Amino acid sequence: KQEVTQIPAALSVPEGENLVLNCSFTDSAIYNLQWFRQDPGKGLTSLLLIQSSQREQTSGRLNASLDKSSGRSTLYIAASQPGDSATYLCAVLDTDKLIFGTGTRLQVFP
Amino acid sequence: DAGVIQSPRHEVTEMGQEVTLRCKPISGHNSLFWYRQTMMRGLELLIYFNNNVPIDDSGMPEDRFSAKMPNASFSTLKIQPSEPRDSAVYFCASSRDSRGAFFGQGTRLTVV
Numbered sequence: 001k002q003e004v005t006q007i008p009a010a011l012s013v014p015e016g017e018n019l020v021l022n023c024s025f026t027d028s029a030i031y032n033l034q035w036f037r038q039d040p041g042k043g044l045t046s047l048l049l050i051q052s053s054q055r056e057q058t059s060g061r062l063n064a065s066l067d068k069s070s071g072r073s074t075l076y077i078a079a080s081q082p083g084d085s086a087t088y089l090c091a092v093l094d095t096d097k098l099i100f101g102t103g104t105r106l107q108v109f110p
Numbered sequence: 111d112a113g114v115i116q117s118p119r120h121e122v123t124e125m126g127q128e129v130t131l132r133c134k135p136i137s138g139h140n141s142l143f144w145y146r147q148t149m150m151r152g153l154e155l156l157i158y159f160n161n162n163v164p165i166d167d168s169g170m171p172e173d174r175f176s177a178k179m180p181n182a183s184f185s186t187l188k189i190q191p192s193e194p195r196d197s198a199v200y201f202c203a204s205s206r207d208s209r210g211a212f213f214g215q216g217t218r219l220t221v222v
Binding site for chain 1: 165
């Protein structure tokens with residue numbers, strides 16, 4: 001059974017720091033991995049999608065990497081801003097199921 | 111495209127009443143997912159459909175929960191009878207093959 005874990009569960013950093021969020025999964029037979037952002041009381045917004053054949057994807061200050069063999073993905077946020085404060089979730093597409101980690105709650109303070 | 115559309119956005123109902131949540135997926139998407147989110151358990155996959163066919167409903171908590179997808183543009187999640195512990199945010203998401211999932215804004219359900 002696929003299990004997805006995210007560490008740390010919470011993170012508080014000053015504005016301007018570069019930071020890394022981690023996601024690990026137990027079964028490497030995935031189709032893709034997707035990173036989402038969720039603001040309080042809101043839905044999930046897709047940030048980056050990495051297909052199983054890819055190693056990384058970039059969008060602006062965000063960079064996500066995927067290492068299927070080790071069952072890991074990282075989301076790198078460069079030059080963090082207070083507007084980045086949210087919960088970040090990773091999800092793997094396993095056969096037809098989209099399975100989520102528990103998320104990392106990020107707070108960036110001025 | 112307007113994205114995944116869920117209705118209602120908020121629902122408050124009394125214990126024992128029937129609740130129906132609705133979802134319109136993105137046009138052209140062939141998979142649809144229903145999730146429930148709570149503080150205690152995070153995001154739980156309840157059921158998903160592929161080409162309108164239920165593939166896996168092992169996440170549906172009890173027989174009180176049922177879901178249908180009568181066509182490619184509409185799905186419902188029904189709870190009958192509702193209980194206070196069903197209070198949560200229910201999300202619908204859709205995707206096309208392995209091209210990434212897109213979520214609706216969710217329905218916040220409160221059962222009193």
